[in-house]
Amino acid sequence: AQRVTQPEKLLSVFKGAPVELKCNYSYSGSPELFWYVQYSRQRLQLLLRHISRESIKGFTADLNKGETSFHLKKPFAQEEDSAMYYCALSAKSYNTDKLIFGTGTRLQVFP
Amino acid sequence: EADIYQTPRYLVIGTGKKITLECSQTMGHDKMYWYQQDPGMELHLIHYSYGVNSTEKGDLSSESTVSRIRTEHFPLTLESARPSHTSQYLCASRFGGEKLFFGSGTQLSVL
Numbered sequence: 001a002q003r004v005t006q007p008e009k010l011l012s013v014f015k016g017a018p019v020e021l022k023c024n025y026s027y028s029g030s031p032e033l034f035w036y037v038q039y040s041r042q043r044l045q046l047l048l049r050h051i052s053r054e055s056i057k058g059f060t061a062d063l064n065k066g067e068t069s070f071h072l073k074k075p076f077a078q079e080e081d082s083a084m085y086y087c088a089l090s091a092k093s094y095n096t097d098k099l100i101f102g103t104g105t106r107l108q109v110f111p
Numbered sequence: 112e113a114d115i116y117q118t119p120r121y122l123v124i125g126t127g128k129k130i131t132l133e134c135s136q137t138m139g140h141d142k143m144y145w146y147q148q149d150p151g152m153e154l155h156l157i158h159y160s161y162g163v164n165s166t167e168k169g170d171l172s173s174e175s176t177v178s179r180i181r182t183e184h185f186p187l188t189l190e191s192a193r194p195s196h197t198s199q200y201l202c203a204s205r206f207g208g209e210k211l212f213f214g215s216g217t218q219l220s221v222l
Contacts, residue, residue, distance in 0.1 A: 009151070032208070044201070046210040086154065090208065097142065097161070098169065099203075099211055103153035 002027045002091040004102035012108040013077050021072040021105045023061075023087030032090040033070040035061055036101070039083045047072075047085070057081070077109045113138045117202050117214035124192055125222050132187045132217045134202035143185040144211070146201040147171060154201065160185055192221045 003026040013019055025031055035047040048056045050063040050070060061072045070087060087102040115136040124130055136143065141162050146154040146169075156169030160179040174196070175189050185204075189196055202214040 034210070036211070043215055044203075044211075044213040049210065088211075092208075097208070098156055098159060099144065100156065100170065101146070101154040104151070106151070 002089060002098070002100050004087050004089050004100055006085075006087055006102035006105050008105045009103070010106045010108065012110065014110050015079055016076050019072075019074045019077045019081070019107065019109075021085050021087075021107065023070045023072065023102060025068050025070065025087075025089050027068075027089055027091060029092065031063070031065075031068075031070075032092070033061075033063055034088040034090070034099075035059070035070075035072050036086045036088055037083050038086070044086070077107075079109050079111055082107055082109045115202060115204055115212050115214045117200075117217050119217060120215060121218045121220075123220045123222065126191075126193055128192050128221075130189050130192055130219070132200055132202075132219070134185045134187070134214060135183050136185075136204040136212070137183060138204065138206070138212065139182070140204035140206045140212070141182070142205050142207070143179065144203045145169075145175075145177060145185070145187050146203065147173065148199045148201055148216075150199075158187065192219075194221045197221050 005024045033050045037047040038044045059074045086104045118133045143160045145158040148154045155171035157173040158177040160166045201216045203211045205211045
């Protein structure tokens with residue numbers, strides 16, 4: 001079965017500290033993974049996707065197939081990074097293309 | 112403006128009422144999705160569609176139904192609302208395997 005696990009509901013750090021939001025997945029096929037973010041009073045929006053291998057707002061995420069992980073990292077957290085972060089898995093088969101989300105991690109960055 | 116629209120933003124109704132949550136997108140996206148989300152919890156996929164006259168149930172069992180008669184329109188209907196249906200409902204769309212665009216959501220409260 002396809003599943004996305006985010007073990008931390010809340011992660012609190014001080015400004016300038018490194019951040020790592022954990023995401024593990026379970027999927028028998030070739031995974032396509034995403035990080036979505038929801039800032040206060042805003043819609044959910046894409047932060048980054050693994051196939052792009054890009055850095056957005058200083059965040060990066062590397063797909064580790066051996067550990068089935070897609071952790072989100074940022075070396076120096078900023079207050080404006082405070083938001084809800086969701087890891088998502090695109091589970092494709094010949095007739096389906098579902099996007100499955102984890103439970104989310106709330107990141108709080110204190111000044 | 113190309114966007115995805117959900118109405119109403121908030122809905123408070125009594126038990127037993129029939130309701131329809133509207134979702135429309137003007138981006139020409141082929142795939143549309145409905146998610147259910149309780150506060151601070153994960154997003155559960157309840158329905159999705161790959162195109163006109165194509166609808167599938169998601170991972171979370173739901174008493175709601177959907178239709179996709181036009182590409183841009185993907186309404187969700189509850190024939191008889193109950194307090195257990197109280198939740199936030201998020202509509203989303205995308206083109207192919209591209210990023211998901213989310214609506215602002217409908218917060219439903221059933222008394």
